Amino acid sequence: MRKLIQVILTHYVFGLFLILELIGFLMLVRFNTYHQISYLSWLNEVTGGWNTRVSNLTQHFDLVGDNAVLAEENAQLREKLAISYLNVSNQFNPWIDTIYHQSFLYREAQVINNQLNQQDNFLMINKGSISGIKTGMGVINSNGIVGVVTDVSEHYAVVMSVLNSKFRLGVRLRNQEYFGLLNWNGKDLNHGTLVNIQRFVTVRKSDSVETLGASGIFPVGLHVGKVDSILALEESNTWEIQIALSANLQQTKHVYVMENIFKEEIIELEEATK
Amino acid sequence: MTQSVVISSLRWVMLMALQIVVLNNIYLGGVFNPWVYVLIILSLPIEFSPLAVLLTGFFTGFTLDLFTHTIGMHTMSLTLLAFLRPKILALITPRDGFDFGSSVNVRDLGWRKYAVYALLLIFSHHLVLFSLEAFSSGLFWLAVQKTFLNTLLTFVLILIIQSFTAIKEKA
Numbered sequence: 165m166r167k168l169i170q171v172i173l174t175h176y177v178f179g180l181f182l183i184l185e186l187i188g189f190l191m192l193v194r195f196n197t198y199h200q201i202s203y204l205s206w207l208n209e210v211t212g213g214w215n216t217r218v219s220n221l222t223q224h225f226d227l228v229g230d231n232a233v234l235a236e237e238n239a240q241l242r243e244k245l246a247i248s249y250l251n252v253s254n255q256f257n258p259w260i261d262t263i264y265h266q267s268f269l270y271r272e273a274q275v276i277n278n279q280l281n282q283q284d285n286f287l288m289i290n291k292g293s294i295s296g297i298k299t300g301m302g303v304i305n306s307n308g309i310v311g312v313v314t315d316v317s318e319h320y321a322v323v324m325s326v327l328n329s330k331f332r333l334g335v336r337l338r339n340q341e342y343f344g345l346l347n348w349n350g351k352d353l354n355h356g357t358l359v360n361i362q363r364f365v366t367v368r369k370s371d372s373v374e375t376l377g378a379s380g381i382f383p384v385g386l387h388v389g390k391v392d393s394i395l396a397l398e399e400s401n402t403w404e405i406q407i408a409l410s411a412n413l414q415q416t417k418h419v420y421v422m423e424n425i426f427k428e429e430i431i432e433l434e435e436a437t438k
Numbered sequence: 439m440t441q442s443v444v445i446s447s448l449r450w451v452m453l454m455a456l457q458i459v460v461l462n463n464i465y466l467g468g469v470f471n472p473w474v475y476v477l478i479i480l481s482l483p484i485e486f487s488p489l490a491v492l493l494t495g496f497f498t499g500f501t502l503d504l505f506t507h508t509i510g511m512h513t514m515s516l517t518l519l520a521f522l523r524p525k526i527l528a529l530i531t532p533r534d535g536f537d538f539g540s541s542v543n544v545r546d547l548g549w550r551k552y553a554v555y556a557l558l559l560i561f562s563h564h565l566v567l568f569s570l571e572a573f574s575s576g577l578f579w580l581a582v583q584k585t586f587l588n589t590l591l592t593f594v595l596i597l598i599i600q601s602f603t604a605i606k607e608k609a
Binding site for chain 1: 489496499500503510513521570573574
């Protein structure tokens, strides 16, 4: 103990030097915008690399469940293949489709960090700007919507989860014209809140809720969840509807990032009308 | 001791004023950008303790940062210089110590010793400063280039300043 004190006393100038340099560095990355951005994006790369390692280690434990989910999805996709359709018409069908044009591209990615214990939850995925990921792209998994990309570095991207108090998405009740706004109450990891649906609309339990596709982030009619409970708000004459989210974000490993080919066109048009 | 503190304080004010008012406005060719204020730490009295030098360096760098709007850059680089100064000074100390009353300048140390002392310290300061300014590996070689050029420029300016003050002390 005496030796320890002696060591501290003889090297206290060096210790103080390190502390002062640390203070200097913290001030540098706190008060200078350029340094702050460089530092944060570097930190993003480092923590991303670390999260990849942890994820590589733990993903083996989830392989069985993941396989089941992927197999099920494969089956669904096979159903949609041209080979699964029987041509019942007698007329000749041309192969070149002039009516439908592909609008959304999908990129597979894996979740390497998934925070769910906060008011504002984010996920990190292992694809970044090199793979063509841009901010504002929608993220889904095989069951439902996961979130929207908010931040991109070279190899990683940060996704604002549906379970984030700042998340807003236009959704509608399936087979009805009326749409509302989906957000999160900050508590229940399995439920979102749908507001702004007028009281004259008939809402039943386990009605399907799907995306509106208004902002071009998600396609029209993507399954979001089912109505779980309905509450009448007297003061605004609207329903407050709890929705059981279908995505199950707690066990999400594989996700798809969606790129809308027509996004720029939508944005251009929106800005032209402003 | 009191006298040396007073002289150091006066030097502090004058060199800071020179740096902030005149030299900070000089940026020749986007490369030449001398930082003569490091002379404040270089010229501190020999009898100052390493702790006093370190703290002086930290607060001097921070003060300059406030004026140049680069919070942290000069704080870090000048703190490093102040930490290294006692170690470099020990390198050039004669075997039987400095003569009583001698100061750290060209006249008392001699050309060769002062050049080693000043160039090493200025180089370490400038290297950290310009690296922090670049703050990305892509700009590293530009930072190294600037470090070498400005080390020489700062050194020459320091010699010029010392030639004036030496005359003043003799008179």
